[in-house]
Amino acid sequence: MLIPIKRMHERYELEKADSDASAFNVLLYFGEFITKVIVCVTLSGVADDRERNRYGILYRLVRADGIGDWANALEIVLTGPCSQFIREDYKTLQKEILQKHSTSASWQYQAVDQLDQVLKIFGVDNYGIPQNPSLREWFKRFALLRNKTRGHGAISASKYSNAVPLLEESINNVISELQIFKWQWAYLHRNLSGKYRVSKISEENDQFKLLSKTSGENLTNGIYIYRNEPVQIDLLESDPELSDFFVPNGQFRGNEYECISYITGKIKRVEASRWIVPASCLPDSETHGLLTLEAQGNVFTNVPCVSTDYIQRSELEGAIEEALRLKRHEIITLSGPGGIGKTSIGISVIRKFFDDIDQRFNNIIWFSARDIDLLPSGPKSVRPHGVSLSDFAEQYVEYLGISLTSQKELRKPEEILADALTNTPIGPTLYIFDNFETVINQSDTFKWIDTYIRSPNKVLITTRNRDFIGDYPISIHGMTDIEASRLIRSVAQSLNINEIITLDYEQSLIDESSGHPYVIKIMLGELEKEKRLIKPKRIMASQEGILQALFERTYSTLSPAAHRIFLLLSSWRSIVPSLAIEAVVMRNADERIDVRCAIDELKKISFIEEIYSGEGDESFISLPLAALTFGLKKLNTSPLKAVIESDSELLQAFGAITKDGINKGVKMRVLHLLGVLAHRISIGKDDIEALKPMLDFVGSRVPSVWVEIAQLYIEEGGEYGQEWAKDALRRLLESSEESIxxxxxxxxxxxxxxxxxxxxxxxxxxxxxxxxxxxxxxxxxxxxxxxxxxxxxxxxxxxxxxxxxxxxxxxxxxxxxxxxxxxxxxxxxxxxxxxxxxxxxxxxxxxxxxxxxxxxxxxxxxxxxxxxxxxxx
Missing domain, CATH: 1.25.40.10 (Tetratricopeptide repeat domain)
Structure with missing residues (x-):
């Protein structure tokens, strides 16, 4: 039996000993609880689609104040537009709820019949049980029972006495027979090492065991069931200790909704930023592409037009164009943070092939998965034209007007697209998948594309994050100073603010934005409103919605280790040696963290910049202003805040660094650290024994400071100091350090x-x-x-x-x-x-x-x- 079901049983047994009225009320809670759980689990088996059917139901459920809304939601999921997107391994669940039963021997029939008898006891006119009821009738009847009994006048003790056994048996039929309560359940919490703490919710849990030993998966913390793979259940809340279980209870206010535990009666408010965007139909994106293939120059294409304020980025454009012309590297990926210009650069390069003398491509086909437009006025939600492989395949068939039927067989759109990627039925073709990060199962979709694509065809992907390998990646970073300067002048002229922008302020915009074109445009937009110069830091601090749009989606996919490193870097506005981050985190981490891997992860998605000094292989990490501001907002609400602040205090012992100070190397920073630590140890603020692993690590990375570390051991190490010092000097001799x-x-x-x-x-x-x-x-x-x-x-x-x-x-x-x-x-x-x-x-x-x-x-x-x-x- 599932732990939450077992605990509800325990609560029922306690209340049952009190009175029949108490027992009946708890059974109503029990029924509400399992109704909401069943709806949430069923929704977990619905794939997302471009019409956002699944999202629309979740959007309404967090606002639902009555159990009837939940019963209606289940009906819509199983029989409405959502039903065509139900996963294959959930089909048996769909059948179990919808299938009609003509015999009272079936448990579904019995559950509905028992509930119908309860309704009759309370005089609720329901016109009797249908001739061949399905289990979905149970949810309709339970909602009716709950609304007609709880809080609707005095009810006699005899009615409670007669109703309790029937209602108990009806609920037991559902929880003992419905297959979702027999599936394997667990709460997954990803540790800093990348492995998962698996908290068993179901008795059987062996399918989750591998997650506790490997770190290859990237799953967010939460409740999961296992259906060929871990599947997260949205809206169900718990914690790694399984201390309680919560489900939504309406009361949507601002950006929060209420959750209730039917086990303990506790209520809490839950952040609801995921469910803010309206569920109604959204407008098309600026870059959704044409709806038909049209002749432009020497190619047929539906590629959208380039932005009017686009600034050429010659070096990047040249690298992309060269890669597209090559016969090898069939898949090219443009990766970088939101708003950095991946799409606009891609369009600019692609349009060069329209009048290509060599006619590298006969066709250029654009698929857009964009769901947010980053406009000068701020981010706006839009309707993606495709979010899945089936969407892209259907669009391809529509663009080419291909019939899905032939004389011999019914052809699937995916098969037609696969054939087009492999062969050249319409000549060499370039396929572009824009905003690939919003594609459902992007890793699997990429594998499918990689399986079928063959030269001379090509695929170009733009994405914020790459959960796949095997492509030819081109990182899109900020503009060069010259490019950013041109953008500033162009936008300033269009906004009529070019007269107030000084050369110094222009350079500060470039430095603070790290050449991020969208950030530059937002900053200039604020100047246009104020008609005066404003510090870039102040502008960024006021742009919460924009920061959310730029970083939130990518931030949510980070590993726990990358989360921690990003928050640490956000806590102090200074360039930081990478070894300083490793050293500091090593001191406080309860488990080993692969800091280098976390830095590479942040670097890959352009959350950070890594700069190498002229001294050895040591690098320095810098955070652009926009990412820093976003990180500070996240840090303020993070459960890691206390640990991060402690780490930050030690990180600052390395001393503040500017870009000009990087060339002085990392040794000066380490010596500064040793001086600060000597003082902290002398006044009792730090214990040298606790710091020793960190100091040994620093020495191993910068061997020339072993002498100073040895001296610190001698001065502050007490009875062990001289032995530690000897070990430090011997490690210096073992290194290849030749400066001493x-x-x-x-x-x-x-x-x-x-x-x-x-x-x-x-x-x-x-x-x-x-x-x-x-x-x-x-x-x-x-x-x-x-x-x-x-x-x-x-x-x-x-x-x-x-x-x-x-x-x-x-x-x-x-x-x-x-x-x-x-x-x-x-x-x-x-x-x-x-x-x-x-x-x-x-x-x-x-x-x-x-x-x-x-x-x-x-x-x-x-x-x-x-x-x-x-x-x-």
């Missing part, structure tokens, strides 16, 4: 190892120093003396020393260097070298060196001491 001489690093290690009593570490560092060609003979002798001292201490303190074979390998470097300098060694130096030979067990060579030393200085006490020892052995 290794001799200096080993010398620092000698000091730290000596302070911590790490004899073996100190000895290794001393030997490594001897390998440097810059070390003098006197310094080599001093190194040998220090190593001999270490062996002496180890012996006195009975500490472990290297084994003989290890000693030979370790001391070999220093011995070799000293042997090369024998002619420059005095008696003391020779005595030190002799001791090294003694440590590796070569007494013969030690005696030879001592003899040479005594020849130089017969009274040298060091040589005499070794000679005495050797004589005794």
């Amino acid at each position: 001489p290794h001799v200096q690093i080993w010398q620092k290690l000698v000091v730290i190892c000596h302070q911590t009593g790490d004899l073996q570490g100190e000895m290794q560092a001393l030997v490594e120093i001897s390998g440097s060609s810059s070390v003098s003979v006197d310094e080599l002798s001093a190194l040998a003396d220090n190593i001999n001292r270490i062996f002496s201490i180890a012996k006195k303190e009975n500490k472990p020393a290297f084994q003989t074979d290890e000693r030979k390998h370790l001391l070999g470097k220093l011995i070799g260097r000293l042997e090369q300098c024998l002619h420059g060694l005095d008696a003391i130096d020779l005595s030190r070298l002799a001791w090294l030979y003694l440590h590796i067990g070569n007494e013969e060579r030690a005696l030879q060196l001592v003899s040479s030393g005594l020849d130089m200085d017969p009274n040298n006490s060091y040589c005499l001491k070794i000679q005495e020892r050797l004589m005794q052995t």
Whole structure:
């Protein structure tokens, strides 16, 4: 049994123990609840279409104040225009509700009959049960029962007593037999890692298990059922803990509607921006294309006209035209954020082929899925001419006037379009799919197109996001400064405001908009209203509807990790090193986040700009003003706000960066961070142990700062500080960093190892120093003396020393260097070298060196001491 159904049962049993009246009222709640659930689930099986039939029903349901509206909605879904868009795997559900039953042995008949008897008990005239009832009669009768009983005068206890068993049995028949209550249900919550937390709603849940182990899907959080794939149920609300379950309850006000839990009686308000656009028929888009193919130049086409204020973008246009002329790369994708100019650039390039001497294409066919026009006055909802593969196929058939029937067989539009993509029945053809992000199942539709398209035909796609691979992508970014300047002058002249725009203000518009043409037009439109210069930041802050249109659709498809990174970047208006983002998120994340993948995701949809400095491969991230303003609005209502603000405080420790500061590289930013962290740790605001993973990560990316990190560990790391410092310096030596001489690093290690009593570490560092060609003979002798001292201490303190074979390998470097300098060694130096030979067990060579030393200085006490020892052995 589903968890919400089980909980409703539990509530019913409690109320049943109180009185029959209480039990009856809870059963009415129970019936309302399952009615709404059944309608929502049935709607989940309806595909979207260009007439927005499914949307229209959802639009009305969030505003519905009575259960009768829900019963009517179910009728419309199953028998109205929506019914032709019901998924194949929902057909059995449709049949289960609509099929008529002539025998009382069927559960549907029994459920309707029992409810009819309840109506009679309360004197509700319903003219009896139909001869062959279907289950849809149950929903009509329940709505009638609810409206005629609850809140309509006093009802005798005997009527409640007689009605409760029948109503209970009727409801039980529905929930125990209707197949949707036997399907697998779960609440899916996408973790930052990209994997899903699967909260079981149904007892059986194995079909969802894979989601908890993989991160390939991109599903929004919510309640799902499994029908060959996870299918989200709109309007049903819960949480990952399944603490409660809510359904719409009308009371639509502003941009919110009311939801009720029939289990607990709680009520909450739910944001309703998805359901604001009117469900009535919308006007056509500006770029919907002609309704017929017409001869233009050397081609037949329905491509719309280019905008009158279009500014040529030569570099992008050239790249697109070149790609279209090539025989390879059958699918070309123009991707970028809303309003960046994908469609207008595409139209401009396409129209160049109208009078093409080479006649690359005989036909250019335009399919538009656009549902929002970005007008100077703001975004306006429009009617897309197609949102599915079947829509495009039907349009193609209509454009060419093709008959769907032949002498032998009935031909489907999809088959005709597939044949046209593969072959050239009307000559080489360019197919354009504009605003592909609004297409239903865009990934599957792309795969279908990719399967059938063959050269010399081509496909051009414009889209805000690419949930597919295998195409030839061309990213559309902001205008260059020259292009943006031309646009500003053109629009300003048309608005009669060119006199108030200074060169400095023009440059600020270009910088703040990042060359986004629609943002530039909106800013200029505001100047025209005010007749004075306004700061771009202030303009953007007032354009909530425009920001929503530009970013909301794409934002909603982001992974949780990309959401978090975008909100973090929005919290501080500065250019940020990418490694700073990775380091900061690493500190607070409860689970591993692939920050690089999230940055690439944001970059792909042009939410951010990534700039590389001249120093190494480190990059810096910048957020255009429009995206930043949108992100700030999202941050204010995000449940991650507290975490983001904490991360932002640490992010700011890297210091503010301008575009001019990028060339100074990332090392300066990291050093700034270390200075801030040292202060924060010293005043007890941060704990160095908690920061250590972040500092180690920063060191691994910028090895030249390991020395400063080691110093911070020594100063603030307490009892572990020096050990951490040694590890930091060794990691610097392991890196390919060459800006700091290794001799200096080993010398620092000698000091730290000596302070911590790490004899073996100190000895290794001393030997490594001897390998440097810059070390003098006197310094080599001093190194040998220090190593001999270490062996002496180890012996006195009975500490472990290297084994003989290890000693030979370790001391070999220093011995070799000293042997090369024998002619420059005095008696003391020779005595030190002799001791090294003694440590590796070569007494013969030690005696030879001592003899040479005594020849130089017969009274040298060091040589005499070794000679005495050797004589005794």
